[in-house]
Amino acid sequence: MTSSQSDVIIIGSGAAGGIIARTLCEKGIKVLMLDAGRKFDPSEFKTHHWPYQLPYRGFGHPGKVFTNEFREQIVLDPGEQPYSTAPNKPFDLTRVWNVGGKTLVWGRVTLRLSDYDFKAANRDGYGENWPISYSDIKPYYDRVDQLIGVCGTKENLDILPDGVFMPPPRPRCGEMEIQKAGERLGIKVIPIRRAVLTRPYDGRPSCHYCGACGRGCDVGAFFDSRTVMVDRAEATGNLTLVTNAVASEILVNSKGLAHGVRYFERHSGKDIEVSGRTVIVAASCVDSIRILLNSKSTKFPGGIANDNGQVGKHFKEHVRTRSIIGLLTKLKGATTTNEDGLGGAHVYIPRFNHKWKNNYLRGFGFQCWGAGCTSFPDLANHLSSFGSSFKKSVRINYPSVIKLHGYAEVLDYDRNYVDLDPKRRDRYGMPLARLHYSIGENERELTRAMYEWGSNILEAAQAEILSLPKDPDAPGKTIHEMGGCRMGTDPRKSVVNSFGQTHEVKNLFVTDASIFVTGSEKNPTNTILALALRGAEYLAEEIRKGNL
DSSP states (O other): OBOOOEEEEEEOOSHHHHHHHHHHHHTTOOEEEEOSSBOOOGGGSOTTOOGGGSTTTTSOOTTOSOOOTTTTTTBOOTTTSOOEEOTTOOOOOOOBOBTTGGGGTOOOBOOOOOHHHHTHHHHHOOSOOOSSOHHHHHHHHHHHHHHHOOBOOOOOOSSSOOOOOBOOOOOOHHHHHHHHHHHHHTOOOEEOOBSBOSSOBTTBOOOOOOOOGGGOOSSOOBOOHIIIIIHHHHHTTOEEEEOSEEEEEEEEOTTSOEEEEEEEETTTOOEEEEEEEEEEEOSOHHHHHHHHHHOOOSSOTTOTTOTTSOTTEEEEOOEEBOOEEEEEGGGTTOOOOOOOTTTSOSEEEOOOOTTSOOSSSSOEEEEEEOOSSOSSOGGGGGOOOOHHHHHHHHHHHGGGEEEEEEEEOOOOOTTOEEEEEEEEEOTTSOEEEEEEOOOOHHHHHHHHHHHHHHHHHHHHTTEEEEEOOOSBOOTTTTOOOEEESOBOSOTTTOSBOTTSBBSSOTTEEEOSGGGOSOOOSSOSHHHHHHHHHHHHHHHHHHHHHTOO
């Protein structure tokens, strides 16, 4: 079946797809959006459920691969849509097939890249620079902040540019101790920059500090693409949203241009084709790569926009420490209070090693997790007593807990890439994505440095170290997949230009984190949004000029 032609087809409704749809629709451009999931009502979020209200106490249904009952209606169960990994190289890939994508449950940490990131190769000689500088993207970062609502403070840091902020949340008691520890060590500990409203804004209410953001926000206080972007795009009358549409490939005409998308209806498996003048792939990093590689034709036998063999290459995520847990001496035995807060840390430790001589390249920052009496005292998992003494120990230590997680950059390696599994196919008959991923010695050195500095910070805060692992967290745990369709000026070494337009197919764009050149240590979503907004405005102007 082929529908009437749209101006633009967007695959995916997450951070990139959502902001592009809103931008184009508000300019009068007709957009068809395909999403692999459904659009559900915010009341379906299990934000305020207690474990005893769920059949399996939150641990999920027996026999299912995904076992978080609080989010099972949001996060895709890999039992439905599998993926492959190279032998002995596991990767824990999280995907969301629902309108809004991973912004429905993201961590909301909203950080800007600086020229230390965009031009890192100039400093250490490794890899490639981005084809843009901070000055190119700053106006779009500013506008994104104003669209989504970001709390924070201006700090004038060269490594972490300031944004357009509303007031940050007050730090918890334990986080104040970390701030004091930072002062003793000469390290900046700043208020968190997070896409959560601390006051009513643009028709959305402020956060009520329930602390359950990882299950979705039922009031819209934190930014998600469905609420802020897709709904606004639909209100223009220029967006047609097709749900449960599992995109499989980009269709190509005799001139080598994209002319539509083939997708399968998620539940029936019905094979459908839609046509459009321009196609935007924003399906999240791995699935975007898979769609491009599956888009084979006589013109593109190795997948669309892949004559140079670069689609899928330079795949990366962040390397993260496991929880570094301390018990703050000053707070042991303090009165138990509700410290759920903003659904995560109220403070952040930006990268501080960028002007030092190190035995590794690039750097890391720290996010504080689990400060004080949040909803569940999971420090109990680390206490070894039993019976009444165990309960007493939990109560005494509950207010004193503080956790640190270090996030570091992973370098570009030729061995890290995404391709198609030659043997396995999904329920629609399409080859699965196969991930090849491992860290190197540089990341192991970064991990050692993160654990050392995490320990130093907790000790400076006069904390008893409860847990100090050695190994990095499992690959994929950060949910920050990047690369695979990187941008650049050289068509031999990159897939898209700085606007996300593919070098080989002028009416095909890729706009999610797959276009990142480097990963930095910073969370990627803010940069995804800024780049997508920039790309959308470029596309709108090209349409106006008649170039597309």
